[in-house]
Amino acid sequence: MKEILPNEVAALLKENSTINIIDVREVDEVKTGKIPNAMHIPLGLVEFRMQDLEKSQEYIMVCRSGGRSARAAKLLEDHGYKVMNMMGGMNEWEGPIE
Template identity: 40%
Template sequence: MFEQSVPVVEVGTVPEDGYLLDVREQDEWQAGRAPQAVHIPLSELAARAGEVPRDRQVYVVCRVGGRSAQAVQALNEAGWRAANVAGGMQAWALAGRPMEADGGADPQVV
């Protein structure tokens, strides 16, 4: 699908201070996310792209990688430096990377 045409990085290589863009929907975000992530749902990305920094690498994540691949392709075509986080938040959780959820709930990937 998109994976051939977009840069991909492994979960373990995303720096703790990296700009992590989460393009999942609100309910997915609330259930579990990386603490440093910035949330812009894919459906809002075109209108809100100006919020994404152009002067640094952008790591894009969704649940498993499909929506984030679309976001990476669009961002890179528009002049950003973006990479898809392989395996999305499912891989993030499996790798034991930090996660948080709304309301103090145990974070989960939905």
């Protein structure tokens, strides 16, 4: 599985690169703030929502510390999706939140 550092994600956002971020934390966790324009799909629903995603696009998976997003990334990768896991999760995120 590919991995990406939070500062690399922040740099992509700053460049206005078109990136697809999926936050797999629970609803109450996301209420504290998420990366701007990140799609929220709780980990337990990823399996049921994967058909809403495009296999031609790459997705960056995010959670609180990187563990749940790694599980989500593995699941999607096993189904043919291009994904990266943001190491350290929101605990390491220093960029903007919404």
